[in-house]
Amino acid sequence: MSKVAIVYHSAAGHTAALAQSAAEGVRDAGADPILLSLDGGDFAPVLEAVAAADAVIFGAPTFMGDLSAGFRAFAEASAGAWYGQAWKDKLAAGFTVSGSYSGDKLNSLTSLAVFAAQHGMVWVSTGLLPGHAYGKVGPEDVNRLGSFLGVMAQADNAPADVTPPSGDHRTVRLLGARVAEAARRWKAGAPEAVAQAA
DSSP states (O other), X not given: OOEEEEEEOOSSSHHHHHHHHHXXXXXXXXXXXXXXXXXXXXXXXXXXXXXXXXXXXXEEEEETTEEOHHHHHHHHHTHHXXXXXXXXXXXXXXXXXXXXXXXXXXXXXXXXXXXXXXXXXXXXXXXXXXXXXXXXXXXXXXXXXXXXXXXXXEOOSSOXXXXXXXXXXXXXXXXXXXXXXXXXXXXXXXXXXXXXXX
C-alpha cells in the first residue's frame, strides 16, 4: 500500500480541515494517509516521515501573497534532506487557502512546486477542469476557483467547521485521490518493482 504524507501548516484551522479532506481522498484511492502538522515546530519527525512516504501533499495558508511563515520554516529546515536527496523522485502536490478569492494564491502554489522541484520531486497537478467549464462556480462546486497547479481554497473569517465550503473540500479530496493513484502507478513502475515482477 502506498503511503502519502500530508504536510501542512495551519494558523486558523482551515488548512488543517482541508488536510483532513485530502486524507479522505487518499483513503478513497486505497492508500495510507499520514497527516503531519507543522504547528508544533519540531520538524525532525516530519522530515523522516516525508522521506519514508511514496508521495507528499503540501498545504499552507497564503498570507500576504505567499506561504505562511510556519511552512517556510519547515522548508528551510529541509536543507539536510535536500543535500542528501532524500525526497528525490517522490511525487508531490499542494493546496493553499486564503480569505480572498485570489489573494495571490497562485504564488503560494508556485512556491510549493518550486520547493518540491528543488528536492527533485515530481509535481502532480489537479487534473481538473475549472468549475466555469461546467457553469458551476458556487461554493459546493469542484475547482470553483479554477486552479490547475494545485488546489486553491477560500475561507471566510469564520471557524473551520463552517468554511472553506464543501466544493473546496471536495476539490482537495479529489487531489488526495489523484496523488494516491499516481503514487500506486509510480511505485509499481519503479526499477525495484519492475525487477521483482520480471
